[in-house]
Amino acid sequence: MKFQGTGEYVATPDLQMAVNAAITLQRPLLLKGEPGTGKTMLAEQLATSLGTDLIQWHIKSTTKAHQGLYEYDAVSRLRDSQLGTDKVHDISNYIIKGKLWEAFTADKPVVLLIDEIDKADIEFPNDLLLELDKMEFFVYETQERVVATHRPIILITSNNEKELPDAFLRRCFFHYIDFPDRDTMKAIVDVHYPHIQKDLVREALDVFFDVRKVPGLKKKPSTSELIDWLKLLMADDVGVDVLRNKDHSKAIPPMYGALVKNEQDVQLLEKLAFMSRRKG
CATH class of the missing domain: 3.40.50.300 (P-loop containing nucleotide triphosphate hydrolases)
Structure with a gap:
């Protein structure tokens, strides 16, 4: 077998x-x-x-x-x-x-x-x-x-x-x-939450992989942390528009405590405003 x-x-x-x-x-x-x-x-x-x-x-x-x-x-x-x-x-x-x-x-x-x-x-x-x-x-x-x-x-x-x-x-x-690529990660999410909104997954994966790309991050968020974060987003009914927020003063994603696990990384994300790619 x-x-x-x-x-x-x-x-x-x-x-x-x-x-x-x-x-x-x-x-x-x-x-x-x-x-x-x-x-x-x-x-x-x-x-x-x-x-x-x-x-x-x-x-x-x-x-x-x-x-x-x-x-x-x-x-x-x-x-x-x-x-x-x-x-x-x-x-x-x-x-x-x-x-x-x-x-x-x-x-x-x-x-x-x-x-x-x-x-x-x-x-x-x-x-x-x-x-x-x-x-x-x-x-x-x-x-x-x-x-x-x-x-x-x-x-x-x-x-x-x-x-x-x-x-x-x-x-x-x-x-x-190897850390899962985007398609594999989407398949993993589908296994855990088969009925989750596709738009929410797409935007959440954008944010998740943006956070992982931040240079100097002490601890990159993992697969299990993404699963926890999505569970919180669904429980609090966080809309897709919140994840698309272009306001650079709100650089940290909602419920960030599921993704970012130390104060140095929180401060780093605040400084870098990792969501700047959404300009225009």
């Missing part, structure tokens, strides 16, 4: 190719791209498309690789030994399964999302090389070897906060999700 997107997710031909190539090669798919371009949502929709489960491992700065395999709760075992609990004699009662263990022992091939891997320590990817390559790991406390029953489809996302090691990159199929 080939992934071709879903009714809720617009996948470009390049992205479809990358997903299907990673599945064919049985390698993790490493996804990079601007925040808000749908990297995490892709994993959700891929699982839906394939009719399987999604296991999500959200990485934090404090996350360690072994937590994805398992953790040994020595503190609970010590407490239970002091209380004289019978289960203390079986160490497996204190082994907490991680997300990789869940994915390896699932009764069918699942989609495993390792989200924002670049947030973790630089050694984090290297610490998972063997497990992702061999699809197995060893539990030292119980002397048990866990081998994947079915090889999961692994998606790994990164926002480029840190460089990833070459040895890790070599084991992945890489794809950079």
Whole structure:
């Protein structure tokens, strides 16, 4: 079964190719791209498309690789030994399964999302090389070897906060999700709001892409922020004529808090009056 997107997710031909190539090669798919371009949502929709489960491992700065395999709760075992609990004699009662263990022992091939891997320590990817390559790991406390029953489809996302090691990159199929062009963005909007006014979408996309073109912008608005902004425009019944406003003293679009996320960018937009292209 080939992934071709879903009714809720617009996948470009390049992205479809990358997903299907990673599945064919049985390698993790490493996804990079601007925040808000749908990297995490892709994993959700891929699982839906394939009719399987999604296991999500959200990485934090404090996350360690072994937590994805398992953790040994020595503190609970010590407490239970002091209380004289019978289960203390079986160490497996204190082994907490991680997300990789869940994915390896699932009764069918699942989609495993390792989200924002670049947030973790630089050694984090290297610490998972063997497990992702061999699809197995060893539990030292119980002397048990866990081998994947079915090889999961692994998606790994990164926002480029840190460089990833070459040895890790070599084991992945890489794809950079380009920011959607206008036609693709319109298709995305149609998926979310099929009954939205076409004139409103056209004017909103003009404003949105104008904001993204502003030089020196600290954070460009993303796809998810456009979707939020359109929802607010419809909720407040903002008319098309408001978006066409030629008054340069009102350079900031209505409900701008959904698009612009820091005061430096607000000040910049006020100074540049990005809607000046509407003169005449």
